Amino acid sequence: MTALLRYQSAILLRSHRWVFPLIAYGLLMAVSAAGSTSLAEALDWSGAMLVPVVAFLTRGMLTAEPDAARACVCAAAGPVRAQLATLIVPLGAGALLGIAAAVFDVLTAEAAAKAPGPASSSACAKLPPK
Amino acid sequence: MRLETVGKRYGMRQPWVVRGVTAELPAGRLIRVSGRNGSGKSTLLRVVAGVSLPSAGRVTGRPHTGYVPERFPGGLPFSGREYLLHLARVHGLRAEEARRRVGQWLERLGAAGYADQSLRSMSKGMCQKMAIAQALLPSPGLLVLDEAWTGLDQVARAELDAAVEERVAAGGTVLFVDHDQARLAGREDMRLSFDGAGGVAVLAGPAPLAAPQAERVTISLETTRAADVIGQVRAIDGVRVISANVEGTHRPGAAEL
Numbered sequence: 001m002t003a004l005l006r007y008q009s010a011i012l013l014r015s016h017r018w019v020f021p022l023i024a025y026g027l028l029m030a031v032s033a034a035g036s037t038s039l040a041e042a043l044d045w046s047g048a049m050l051v052p053v054v055a056f057l058t059r060g061m062l063t064a065e066p067d068a069a070r071a072c073v074c075a076a077a078g079p080v081r082a083q084l085a086t087l088i089v090p091l092g093a094g095a096l097l098g099i100a101a102a103v104f105d106v107l108t109a110e111a112a113a114k115a116p117g118p119a120s121s122s123a124c125a126k127l128p129p130k
Numbered sequence: 131m132r133l134e135t136v137g138k139r140y141g142m143r144q145p146w147v148v149r150g151v152t153a154e155l156p157a158g159r160l161i162r163v164s165g166r167n168g169s170g171k172s173t174l175l176r177v178v179a180g181v182s183l184p185s186a187g188r189v190t191g192r193p194h195t196g197y198v199p200e201r202f203p204g205g206l207p208f209s210g211r212e213y214l215l216h217l218a219r220v221h222g223l224r225a226e227e228a229r230r231r232v233g234q235w236l237e238r239l240g241a242a243g244y245a246d247q248s249l250r251s252m253s254k255g256m257c258q259k260m261a262i263a264q265a266l267l268p269s270p271g272l273l274v275l276d277e278a279w280t281g282l283d284q285v286a287r288a289e290l291d292a293a294v295e296e297r298v299a300a301g302g303t304v305l306f307v308d309h310d311q312a313r314l315a316g317r318e319d320m321r322l323s324f325d326g327a328g329g330v331a332v333l334a335g336p337a338p339l340a341a342p343q344a345e346r347v348t349i350s351l352e353t354t355r356a357a358d359v360i361g362q363v364r365a366i367d368g369v370r371v372i373s374a375n376v377e378g379t380h381r382p383g384a385a386e387l
Binding site for chain 2: 007066
């Protein structure tokens, strides 16, 4: 399974199919940073936007490998495991994006809390442990 | 390895492409799959190789498998060598062994000089060599070749023939389809012949038929003049049992009216 995951991750990285989902997510995060008033709201938004972005990534992943190449891998490792690896890789990439977004949200909320303003400091007091 | 009433269709409402195939695929045998275009050869090969799951029946006792598809259109963002190294690991080889075998097969197929090109820029024949190399890397117990010889140069064709014989000699099962009837002619032990309606007949190949003696061989003949033919067959030296299956008889009297 490790070899399959490495193979699929290499396809994702080398095919550059991660570029557009990453840019899309970056833009969505920028919108959130400009518009949210509390950390909870920012985390909500980044969580919700992860859904279409991971869907985009998964779709890119599923079409990155030509059918013939997929058939060879299926014979070597079994069709179920081959398919599973293709789905786990974008899921893992999505998890990384989610963690990065949460860290970004917390940091921007802290930066906002240091600036004067009662609304943002109260939001900061309710920070979930990260 | 064994196929038990294996059937395949691509969707619940679709017709059966392959239906009710029961066959023993013994180890150490070379098996030709024959039939017209569109008769389901490739589909059966995919099911045997474990690339697609059968819609009915089951495949049991499948050894480690190498599969060569009929077309391998590159398209992956790797060089040939990188692709083969990845596949060697997927086949379960250790890093050291993977590197050694990749080098060895690239050399044998005459592709070593091109291996560091990207798969996307490779010619059809070179891509086909990559597909063949990945299937042979693990010395598979089951090798499935779907017109794997197409697009290969003379050297690589001979090398693939040799590799097939090595697999068989090492106790592996090799299944192949090729439109060139001369391909490995006279060497196959068994034939799976499609009847055009999704059914498959399992026949002995020329290699065992040419053997001086076998335990039991059953031959079926089709004729409209049973009495004559059976009489003649019975007269042949070496025939032990004759069984006849008769359909649609006409009584002599009725026929003359």
